[in-house]
Amino acid sequence: MNMITDSTPSKDGFYMPAEYERHAATIMIFPERPGSWPYGAGPAQRVFAGIINEISTSEKMWVAVNERTRAAAEKLLPVDDPGRIELVDIPSDDAWARDVAPTFVRSRKTGQVRGINWRFNAWGGEYDGLYAHWEQDDAFASRFCERAGYECYDAGDFVLEGGSIHSDGAGTLLVTEACLLSPGRNPRLSKSEIEARLLEYLGAERVIWLPRGIYNDETNEHVDNVCAFTGKNKAVLAWTDKKGDPQYALSEACLKVLDSAGIEVTKLPIPDVPVTVTAEDLEGYVFEEGEDVREAGERLAASYVNFYYTNTAVLVPAFGGDNTGSDMRAAQILQEQCPDRKVIRIPARDIILGGGNIHCITQQIPASAV
Numbered sequence: 001m002n003m004i005t006d007s008t009p010s011k012d013g014f015y016m017p018a019e020y021e022r023h024a025a026t027i028m029i030f031p032e033r034p035g036s037w038p039y040g041a042g043p044a045q046r047v048f049a050g051i052i053n054e055i056s057t058s059e060k061m062w063v064a065v066n067e068r069t070r071a072a073a074e075k076l077l078p079v080d081d082p083g084r085i086e087l088v089d090i091p092s093d094d095a096w097a098r099d100v101a102p103t104f105v106r107s108r109k110t111g112q113v114r115g116i117n118w119r120f121n122a123w124g125g126e127y128d129g130l131y132a133h134w135e136q137d138d139a140f141a142s143r144f145c146e147r148a149g150y151e152c153y154d155a156g157d158f159v160l161e162g163g164s165i166h167s168d169g170a171g172t173l174l175v176t177e178a179c180l181l182s183p184g185r186n187p188r189l190s191k192s193e194i195e196a197r198l199l200e201y202l203g204a205e206r207v208i209w210l211p212r213g214i215y216n217d218e219t220n221e222h223v224d225n226v227c228a229f230t231g232k233n234k235a236v237l238a239w240t241d242k243k244g245d246p247q248y249a250l251s252e253a254c255l256k257v258l259d260s261a262g263i264e265v266t267k268l269p270i271p272d273v274p275v276t277v278t279a280e281d282l283e284g285y286v287f288e289e290g291e292d293v294r295e296a297g298e299r300l301a302a303s304y305v306n307f308y309y310t311n312t313a314v315l316v317p318a319f320g321g322d323n324t325g326s327d328m329r330a331a332q333i334l335q336e337q338c339p340d341r342k343v344i345r346i347p348a349r350d351i352i353l354g355g356g357n358i359h360c361i362t363q364q365i366p367a368s369a370v
Contacts, residue, residue, distance in 0.1 A: 002151045003117070003142065008200045009153055014105040014114060015203025018169030018229055020309045020338075022367040024113070025060035027144065028052055029361070030069040031095035035131065035291045036354040038284025043350040045069075048095070049076035051315060051346060051358065056084045058311035062148065062365075064090040064097070064140070088147055093122075093137040096356060098224065099161035101363035102141040102152060105203060111368045115152040116201055117141040118160040123219045124184025125159075130218060130355075132290025150365075158197055159185045163222040163360055165198070168229040171205035173198055176213045178221035185220075208261045212250035214238060214270075217301035218292060224359045225303045227254060230266070230337045238305045239267035268304050268333055273322040275302035275352055304330035306357035309364070314341050317348035317357045 009015065030048060031037045037044040052061050065073050065087050077085050092100060102115030120138040122129035145152035166174040179185070180194055189197070195207045213221025226238045237254060240247050247270055258265050277298045287293045304326075307316040314334050318327040327345055335343040351357050 004114070004151060004153045007153070009105045009114070009116065010200045010203045013108050013203075015108060016103065016105050016165075016167040016169070016173075017366040018167055019364055020230070021169055023059045023311055023364045024367045025062055025365040026055050026310070027062045027064070027097045027101045027363040027365065029064040029092050029095040029097045029100075030073045031354070031361075032066075032069050033094045034286035035288055035293075036094055037350075038281055038353060044095075044354060045072050045076060047347065047350045048361065049073070051361070052077060052085060054313065054315065054344065054346075055308075055310045055362070058313070061085045062144070063087050064092060064144070066091050088144070090140060090143050090147060091136045092140050093131065093134050095354070096137075096163075096360055097363045098163045098356075098360045099123075099219075100137040100140040101162065102145055102150070103162050103165070103202075103363075104150075104365050105153075105201075106366050106368065108203075113150065113366055113368050115141060115145040115150045116155055117145070117152050118155045119157050120161065121159055121184070123161065124182060127184035128182070128220070129184060130292040131288070153201065155197075155201060161219070161222065162363055163219060163224040163356070165202065166223050166227065166229055167202060167204065168232050170232045172229075172233070173202060173204045173207045174210065174223050174227055174229065174235070175207060176210045176221050176223045176226065178212050179219060179223070182220040208257065208263070210254040210257055212253055214301040214303050215246040215250060216299050218355055222360075225301055225306050225357075226251070227258070228305050228307070228359075233262060234264045234266075234337075236266045236268040236305055236334070236337060238270050238303045240270050266333065266337055268330060269326060270304070271302050271319050271323040272326040274299045275319050275323070275349065276300060277353070281353055300352045301355070302352050303357070304334070306359040307334060308358045308362045309338075309341070312341060314338050314343045315346050315358050316343055317352070318345035319349050319352070320347060
């Protein structure tokens with residue numbers, strides 16, 4: 001693998017395409033971490049397998065496994081067709097492919113695709129990171145590029161997760177101040193210096209800084225949980241009309257920024273009823289020393305904005321139960337926004353128990369053809 005250290009994507013004419021542009025493939029990591037996935041990760045593995053199978057109907061799937069998860073993946077996935085689903089032995093500390101896999105950029109001239117290797121520190125390092133050891137996660141992007149044959153830019157010591165950025169592929173990026181200005185990320189850099197780094201590595205022209213994300217989002221409020229592009233200067237925003245809900249003020253502040261930036265906003269309501277950790281859920285976790293722990297009754301950062309585009313579909317979280325109505329409304333709104341794709345509701349409670357959702361466990365590789 002060619003690790004590029006003497007240039008940047010912008011200098012070389014590369015940029016980050018929008019997620020809704022055509023993909024060559026998607027990366028996922030088969031889950032096992034006991035502190036994220038209750039009851040031996042069995043429920044989560046079944047949901048992951050369903051998502052992998054669905055995505056593989058329209059693009060290749062790279063699925064990272066280790067010596068323990070390979071057997072489980074082979075039982076749940078049709079791995080006899082590597083052109084459709086290919087298991088790749090790359091170790092990781094958890095299964096958040098969005099945050100630890102490479103961010104991919106594409107040449108405006110040739111269509112060549114390259115990766116970016118950011119620094120990963122478990123969403124905050126020693127300041128407020130979610131687990132004590134993240135060495136395998138930090139090495140994942142470079143290892144994947146080497147295995148899959150992609151040249152890769154090394155962003156040095158710049159800390160960034162894929163879930164903290166959204167691109168419309170036409171020069172605009174979305175981020176949140178709550179996340180990118182967190183003391184656990186790049187405390188020695190100013191806001192303007194962080195913005196300059198983003199523009200340089202993602203080939204963009206402007207950054208829209210949303211003030212906040214989803215309430216109680218343990219990633220310091222990643223943008224991919226609160227706002228997502230659906231087109232050039234078009235986005236959906238997580239929303240609630242309940243002024244007593246803690247999400248109301250956060251979303252209202254974001255709406256003001258988006259309006260002033262000229263973004264056409266469609267409100268995507270959050271679940272009707274907060275999704276929380278139950279006592280039964282709690283019994284299934286096994287936390288290690290230094291790892292963030294859960295509590296019964298804890299409100300999880302459930303949001304329908306955490307959806308994923310495939311080449312033919314939109315995979316949107318569904319939480320069921322008291323939220324069946326809001327599940328259906330969210331799917332209908334997204335279908336109106338994405339008429340060229342089929343919106344598919346994915347039972348996602350077993351994913352949100354890990355702390356994120358469908359977008360958090362997937363990372364797209366854009367197609368090389370422009």
